[in-house]
Amino acid sequence: MAKETASASTELKIKQAARKIFMQKGYAAARTRDIAEAAGINLALLNYYFRSKEKLFDIIMLENLQQFIEGIKEILNNRQTSLEQKTETIVTNYINLLTQQPDLPLFVLHELRTHPKEIISKIDRDKFIHRSYFMQQIKDAAKERKAASINPLHFLMNIISLTIFPFVASPIIQNIGGLNQQDFNALMEERKKLIPKWIKAIMQKK
Amino acid sequence: MAKETASASTELKIKQAARKIFMQKGYAAARTRDIAEAAGINLALLNYYFRSKEKLFDIIMLENLQQFIEGIKEILNNRQTSLEQKTETIVTNYINLLTQQPDLPLFVLHELRTHPKEIISKIDRDKFIHRSYFMQQIKDAAKERKAASINPLHFLMNIISLTIFPFVASPIIQNIGGLNQQDFNALMEERKKLIPKWIKAIMQKK
DNA sequence: GTCTATATACGGATAGAC
DNA sequence: GTCTATCCGTATATAGAC
Numbered sequence: 177m178a179k180e181t182a183s184a185s186t187e188l189k190i191k192q193a194a195r196k197i198f199m200q201k202g203y204a205a206a207r208t209r210d211i212a213e214a215a216g217i218n219l220a221l222l223n224y225y226f227r228s229k230e231k232l233f234d235i236i237m238l239e240n241l242q243q244f245i246e247g248i249k250e251i252l253n254n255r256q257t258s259l260e261q262k263t264e265t266i267v268t269n270y271i272n273l274l275t276q277q278p279d280l281p282l283f284v285l286h287e288l289r290t291h292p293k294e295i296i297s298k299i300d301r302d303k304f305i306h307r308s309y310f311m312q313q314i315k316d317a318a319k320e321r322k323a324a325s326i327n328p329l330h331f332l333m334n335i336i337s338l339t340i341f342p343f344v345a346s347p348i349i350q351n352i353g354g355l356n357q358q359d360f361n362a363l364m365e366e367r368k369k370l371i372p373k374w375i376k377a378i379m380q381k382k
Numbered sequence: 383m384a385k386e387t388a389s390a391s392t393e394l395k396i397k398q399a400a401r402k403i404f405m406q407k408g409y410a411a412a413r414t415r416d417i418a419e420a421a422g423i424n425l426a427l428l429n430y431y432f433r434s435k436e437k438l439f440d441i442i443m444l445e446n447l448q449q450f451i452e453g454i455k456e457i458l459n460n461r462q463t464s465l466e467q468k469t470e471t472i473v474t475n476y477i478n479l480l481t482q483q484p485d486l487p488l489f490v491l492h493e494l495r496t497h498p499k500e501i502i503s504k505i506d507r508d509k510f511i512h513r514s515y516f517m518q519q520i521k522d523a524a525k526e527r528k529a530a531s532i533n534p535l536h537f538l539m540n541i542i543s544l545t546i547f548p549f550v551a552s553p554i555i556q557n558i559g560g561l562n563q564q565d566f567n568a569l570m571e572e573r574k575k576l577i578p579k580w581i582k583a584i585m586q587k588k
Numbered sequence: 589g590t591c592t593a594t595a596t597a598c599g600g601a602t603a604g605a606c
Numbered sequence: 607g608t609c610t611a612t613c614c615g616t617a618t619a620t621a622g623a624c
Binding site: 378 | 406407408410485488492495535536538539540542543544546548550553554555558560572576580583586
């Protein structure tokens with residue numbers, strides 16, 4: 177019992193350390209020694225728990241992806257909320273998440289592209305975004321307006337681009353704007369209100 | 383003379399191969415052996431020309447950054463063109479560039495974050511964007527309108543987010559939308575006209 | 589479960605012949 | 607300039623003691 181508790185907590189420590197190191201360095205540059213050290217345990221123990229660097233990575237990656245998708249699924253399929261409300265919720269949720277973990281999107285996107293494995297199939301294997309009520313709402317909104325209809329993919333790309341990209345490019349943005357971390361976070365806080373407004377303006381434009 | 387010609391062409395072949403492999407795998411995962419093979423030469427020769435993997439990388443990276451910035455400097459400081467024209471030119475130029483080299487932004491952004499070197503200082507060491515005529519035009523436009531003034535940084539973030547992020551996230555976008563490479567490129571082609579329109583709509587919104 | 593010590597593999601870099 | 611053969615550091619993974 178005491179062993180199991182220790183075991184669980186050790187496993188968790190390793191995973192937390194792994195998440196940190198993997199996100200900082202990327203998979204290839206991350207060293208299992210560093211992960212072990214950051215977890216306050218020995219290298220051999222890491223392999224005892226997770227068998228290999230690759231296996232450990234797969235677990236972290238999967239959890240990250242789930243975290244990314246977690247929540248958004250319900251938001252997109254909520255039949256009670258308007259398109260505007262969904263947009264606002266998505267933007268707010270992601271900005272909150274990424275303010276805590278700014279390295280998350282770049283890490284996921286980079287490993288998704290470079291890693292030979294088919295992690296991508298796990299992202300959206302049931303195509304839930306494509307079939308979501310959200311997508312239906314976009315199509316309907318386009319039909320109902322006299323304005324030229326907007327491709328739902330453009331709409332979706334716009335929301336996530338405006339929300340996520342500033343975090344991905346934050347080193348450059350902070351450099352250009354002469355911003356420290358706090359300034360940058362304040363800017364992102366502003367965007368919680370601004371992006372939904374902008375999206376609305378884009379939709380109304382002919 | 384014949385030697386020098388061969389030398390120059392070999393050096394170029396190595397650089398082209400290096401650019402390709404580095405962009406595909408990232409710095410850490412890229413193997414000099416693979417670069418040599420892709421260049422059709424031997425590993426020893428690579429070190430003969432570039433001394434080390436690190437040195438070769440620095441050269442490739444610097445060239446990529448210059449490519450990224452190349453052109454945009456003149457565009458931003460052109461005193462003859464309007465804000466709308468500049469926006470359209472920037473969007474078109476980047477979409478053209480990234481359609482040819484879709485891995486470029488993710489590679490640059492990832493290495494910028496993970497590589498211990500201070501590459502970033504080279505990006506904008508003279509703060510040319512911040513001091514550009516373009517930035518002045520944004521500030522002026524904000525003043526002249528009755529609409530609430532927009533932070534120039536938000537304006538800039540919006541343009542590059544809407545333009546670049548779709549390429550960064552293209553695997554996910556193609557997965558969600560069920561698009562092949564041609565479909566995706568067609569979508570980006572559409573955005574050349576759409577993004578400037580959207581930016582205009584955003585600006586006019588109170 | 590956790591450690592120390594070690595086997596093994598891989599990748600960057602060099603020596604030296606041509 | 608270009609090659610083959612090889613060295614050597616580093617990083618993953620395992621053996622085996624506690």
